[in-house]
Amino acid sequence: MSISASDVRGWIARYADDVAEHRAELVKLDTAIGDGDHGTNMDRGMRKAVEKLDGLEGGDIAALLKAVGMALVSSVGGAAGPLYGTLFLQMGTASTGREELDLAGWANALEAGVKGVQARGKAEPGDKTMVDALLPAVAALRDAEQDGAALDDALRRSADAAEEGMRATIPLEARKGRASYLGPRSAGHQDPGATSSWLLLRTLAATAGA
Amino acid sequence: MSISASDVRGWIARYADDVAEHRAELVKLDTAIGDGDHGTNMDRGMRKAVEKLDGLEGGDIAALLKAVGMALVSSVGGAAGPLYGTLFLQMGTASTGREELDLAGWANALEAGVKGVQARGKAEPGDKTMVDALLPAVAALRDAEQDGAALDDALRRSADAAEEGMRATIPLEARKGRASYLGPRSAGHQDPGATSSWLLLRTLAATAGA
Amino acid sequence: MKKLINEPDAVVREALEGIEAAHGDLVRVIYEPAVIVRADAPVQGKVGIISGGGSGHEPMHGGFVGRGMLDAACPGEVFTSPTPDQMLEATKAVDGGAGVLHIVKNYTGDVLNFEMAADLAKDEGIEVEAVVTNDDVAVQDSLYTAGRRGVGITVIAEKICGAAAEERKSLAEVAELCRTVNGQGRSMGMALTPCVTPGSGEPSFELADDEMEIGIGIHGEPGRYREKLGPASEVVDRLATAIVEDLPFESGDRVLAFVNGMGGTPLIELYVVYRELNRFLEGRGITIERRLIGNYITSLEMAGCSITLLKLDDELTRLWDAPADTPGLRVC
Amino acid sequence: MKKLINEPDAVVREALEGIEAAHGDLVRVIYEPAVIVRADAPVQGKVGIISGGGSGHEPMHGGFVGRGMLDAACPGEVFTSPTPDQMLEATKAVDGGAGVLHIVKNYTGDVLNFEMAADLAKDEGIEVEAVVTNDDVAVQDSLYTAGRRGVGITVIAEKICGAAAEERKSLAEVAELCRTVNGQGRSMGMALTPCVTPGSGEPSFELADDEMEIGIGIHGEPGRYREKLGPASEVVDRLATAIVEDLPFESGDRVLAFVNGMGGTPLIELYVVYRELNRFLEGRGITIERRLIGNYITSLEMAGCSITLLKLDDELTRLWDAPADTPGLRVC
């Protein structure tokens, strides 16, 4: 079992729906420790990403992922735009020439993407950012690989790891992004970007699982 | 029995206290159908009037009343400043050369004052202004004169007439001043200027009665 | 009441001290009685122009004192007309021998106090003309009201008359010009929220979350009626229709369009309002030849806006474009 | 949410249409991607200066496009940094062959998007320098934060660098000047009320009737801490002390003092604040040589203010005084 180009299209379409559905919730989280636009930004960006893919023929996974990245960069703005944009652009580059991604291939792609996010945003684990959801997800994929787990099982485990990482942001004091301006007042709130990242991986697990 | 210069001083001092005490209430009335400053304006003006009298020697009633008028004109502002200022300036002129005012003398003075208010503001009875409290007070004084009533009794009757006139402004639609901008919405509220005029006459009755 | 002030009773005086400290190059401040005077007043041979009114409408009027606009302004207490002695002081301070124009907004308090001041000034031998502005179409001009209020057109009249005075036009000419501007101008305003005066500490009226107040004045008075809050396009349609049909403004007219913020409405919204006004007037064949957008005649922190239209001709346009250098309005 | 708008999602675009209709003589508006460009751009041989950021801070930045200030501004969605393609479009539109300066406020979003844009512009052979402003002393500049926010000094840097560019200073010189201004400037802000973005419809934070939020940014973020609201003198003492001691500003220094309204605070209160600031600085032997008072970098309808001080020298003063002709700031 593996991730095909149509799986990617389905994943992006479903994620756009999930973001729209959780838009208000993401805004609320960002209002508490930021400026209240994360939900709006991601919703606007994912709608553009879906449009972009609809206008794109063919089964080149790298092309699809890069198209999503470009759409996010040019429509999301804020911190999340360049960061999610880079995530997808790097995943695309890492998948060049692949017709489909097996567990190892997907793990490599996601790892490259998260490396890109960190290179751009300079966030370390524990800084209370999307990285706190993304890095555990990569680690979980690697463990699953070790265990020779099936792809769908591995995706579920990476989504669970992301959820755990997201919840772990609650007590943290932010050290990156807008929330860091609050200092101690940022503790006790869940990071919006970590939340949208968990949603991203949960949706993929659901898509592949289906 | 008659109104002496020291009665006038006592009246003005007590009225200043009454206005300070009712400042918030006058503001509230003016907020409903005006701009919410009548209490503040009258309070500021009466404090100045008291200062002015404290700095003024002697027992010339006309001089005292004119001094109050000048103080009000130069410190109250708004519609009430020129109107109450004119009221006292005209009362002063009408009392020229008098060491004290008997009932007839006071009736003449108040009548002259109200004439001045009407000449300046062009308000007719029923326009929902201070005139609706002042004119009945003059009429009541004249009646009392006819009945050969005592001064203190006459003053009480003129204060009662002013109160009645004040209450009668409640159902009226304002045709003068700021309240007239509200049209029908001005009905159902008591006029702030009529209220401060009633207070003025009530205080005089109380002063002379004491 | 949440305000950046010290003592409520000291607001006007302390703001004057701030203005004096900030704009000493343009204006001079007199405190007893309170007057803001152009630094180089009196300008010999020039008609002096003064205005005044309650405070809380800043930058009007004090912010418009300077070359090309007012020679002096009399700030009253918040929302309270100033007193005759302030106006007399201002009149004497700006009389350069060519007489003094009093621009008076039509409110009973302003009119009565300016009347007393004009009498006193004439007693002192100063030639004075008073023009009363009354451009607010929200008020019926009838025997049953104090007449239409003076609102947005006052700012425009101060600019245009100021330019004419700089050209050494006579008092009669400047006064006539002021009447012309007032006669060709109309305004109407609305509010999304009330305001709170330092003196009262209470909201000037109550308004539900989905309501707006139409036909408000500039003193936090309630308006003519309230309605459900609609989109900006409807609000503009409502105000502009009343304005355009009152004068009336007709197809082919060239206008100065003034979108004024009441104080608490963000500039981004005023530009949305201007967009709607521009579309509205285009639809009626009326051309916006000049415009002014921003907070110029305010009601403290009230959220809302007013629209003012002035029918232009070449002369009025030329005078509008003439240089002005004041803290509140600059034309280079 | 009470706003003079149509569709929340359409606010930025419709405001741009209003700006285009109002200021066509000064600026040109591009819609896809959204950029406000100086009407006569690119000016051959002149360094182009662009800035950008979320909308809701008007007049910043779009209101500062024009002769003597910015060549272009990129408006993002409300409180959301614009995107690299907007910045690339702006950079190309204003490049007159002398290179382009990006003035970037220090927010993660602004910095990351401008970084991507600069890379893309360089790929197209345009010389770009970026200067990040970070004058907000409310934020500790440490490894544990995204660093200090760029606030009030940004407006001043745009004015001063704009003047230098008009004098045909080189990109390196203008960029260095921008660093100098940022280095000699400090700011801090406070809020009496939150603001409501059209997108969220909810207040950005809750504040009791007797509380104020100290150390706020310009995006409705909560501040560093909240306190009981005191008199203006205390508020100013609080902000100015933090500012003065940070640089530090010392006795004998000459400064530009910028009292900025967050949007919902009446001008009369800003003058009271200026009065207090003037007294505070006098007390420390610091001379206010130039000043700016008003709503220039706002947070929608938020009530509150920020104070910015810039240490001046003759050259900076001369450039501050140089002519500028923009919708939001005019120097004659």
Ligand SMILES: Nc1ncnc2c1ncn2[C@@H]1O[C@H](COP(=O)(O)OP(=O)(O)O)[C@@H](O)[C@H]1O
């Ligand atoms: N330097 C960074 N590295 C990684 N993620 C970051 C960084 N800065 C911010 N983020 C993420 O971005 C999210 C905020 O995104 P968003 O609200 O859309 O942008 P903005 O903060 O500009 O309004 C935060 O919750 C955080 O997860």
Ligand SMILES: Nc1ncnc2c1ncn2[C@@H]1O[C@H](COP(=O)(O)OP(=O)(O)O)[C@@H](O)[C@H]1O
């Ligand atoms: N033309 C007028 N004639 C007589 N009294 C008037 C007139 N206009 C207003 N008033 C009185 O003045 C009162 C309002 O005074 P005040 O609030 O101090 O002035 P303003 O209306 O200018 O704020 C009204 O309640 C009314 O009684």
Ligand SMILES: [Mg+2]
């Ligand atoms: Mg955000």
Ligand SMILES: [Mg+2]
């Ligand atoms: Mg009143």
Ligand SMILES: [Mg+2]
């Ligand atoms: Mg009043």
Ligand SMILES: [Mg+2]
């Ligand atoms: Mg944002």
